[in-house]
Amino acid sequence: MDDEEWLSRQFEANRPRLRAVAYRMLGSLPDAEDAVQNAWLRLHRADPDAIENLGGWLTTVVGRECLHVLRSRRRRPERLVDPVARPLPDPVVSAAEEPADPEQEALLADSVSLALLVVLDSLSPAERLAFVFHDMFGFAFDEIASLMSCSPAAARQHASRARRRVRGADPPAPGPDRSGRQRRVVDAFFAAVNAGDFASLARILDPDVVLRADYGPGRAPAVYRGVDTIARQSRAGRGADLYPVIVNGLPGVVTARHGRPVSLLAFTVVGDRIVEIDGIRDRDRVRTLTAGIVEFDG
Known part of the structure; x- marks a missing residue:
């Protein structure tokens, strides 16, 4: 050699x-x-x-x-x-x-x-x-x-x-999701969003829940706090196509409409509640980050 x-x-x-x-x-x-x-x-x-x-x-x-x-x-x-x-x-x-x-x-x-x-x-x-x-x-x-x-x-x-x-x-530390419990909480979140079921959302979201949204170039990132605010923000996701992924070890979802990516979301679940959602809503960036992992329909 x-x-x-x-x-x-x-x-x-x-x-x-x-x-x-x-x-x-x-x-x-x-x-x-x-x-x-x-x-x-x-x-x-x-x-x-x-x-x-x-x-x-x-x-x-x-x-x-x-x-x-x-x-x-x-x-x-x-x-x-x-x-x-x-x-x-x-x-x-x-x-x-x-x-x-x-x-x-x-x-x-x-x-x-x-x-x-x-x-x-x-x-x-x-x-x-x-x-x-x-x-x-x-x-x-x-x-x-x-x-x-x-x-x-x-x-x-x-x-x-x-x-x-x-x-x-104090970033939350949910631990590994070997049983799939965290994923089930995320699935329940989207089921409540699609049904417009605020009562269920209130049970799934921690009272101090935080949504961090990165919209990409041309728009400043934003932070939304509290169940009411995040429930309103979540309405935009009704009816979207959902592709489950893992994001830095956390249960995540790519949302898409008409075969085009809309957002990449990562959920921090502690106990049986979502305490933090990190979302990238720059469509080009989502497509790049998920290339070879998610195949969008259409």
């Missing part, structure tokens, strides 16, 4: 972890893939004999790539009244009837829900990197400090601030 083949095999063995790091850092699958690909290009220009720990070296390179992207984004801040009303990150969508493949399982380990990614998106680049690398991947603060060109004490402080904000937001 020559050096090129050995490097390629080692890189592919590290790819799932690198994608997982980049996805948590950037909340965008294309951006995560770009960061990983840039690490591969950097590896080709490096001297392999000078790299003691290839996995650690690659993760550091990906971290720096992500930090650069996050800082570039920060220079173009969006003015949003509600800090929760942010464009939703790219979810990982899979078919409802099929188990996730190993790469998807690695990507979504540690319950990386859309709610958590939205909270991570509210952090500064330094806070996000320190939290992701330390709390999610177990890097030591001296390693993180080297990556960010700061002191270990500063890295620890960044992670501590991020941790407080993540805990303060």
Whole structure:
């Protein structure tokens, strides 16, 4: 085996972890893939004999790539009244009837829900990197400090601030849906919507339920709160064709009309109630995210 083949095999063995790091850092699958690909290009220009720990070296390179992207984004801040009303990150969508493949399982380990990614998106680049690398991947603060060109004490402080904000937001943790109970709650939700049965909706929706809607370019994201408001918003879904999917490990649904996608929805179900709905209502984006997973009629 020559050096090129050995490097390629080692890189592919590290790819799932690198994608997982980049996805948590950037909340965008294309951006995560770009960061990983840039690490591969950097590896080709490096001297392999000078790299003691290839996995650690690659993760550091990906971290720096992500930090650069996050800082570039920060220079173009969006003015949003509600800090929760942010464009939703790219979810990982899979078919409802099929188990996730190993790469998807690695990507979504540690319950990386859309709610958590939205909270991570509210952090500064330094806070996000320190939290992701330390709390999610177990890097030591001296390693993180080297990556960010700061002191270990500063890295620890960044992670501590991020941790407080993540805990303060308290993203719901529904746990795995091995029995299908969460899916049945989602099915009951749509049955109540189609029937115009407000009493049933009130039983299915948590009193503090939140709907986060990302409408795509040209319209600001929005957050709707409370049973009455979300019941009114749900009327638009009456009679739509429904395609069950899994969205970042949560029960999800793609809605369509006349063979064209309308929305992608992810439901956080705790107990027997829906506590959060994350919706992407940009039709082009929904079609891209579900390509190869959902075949629309018509």
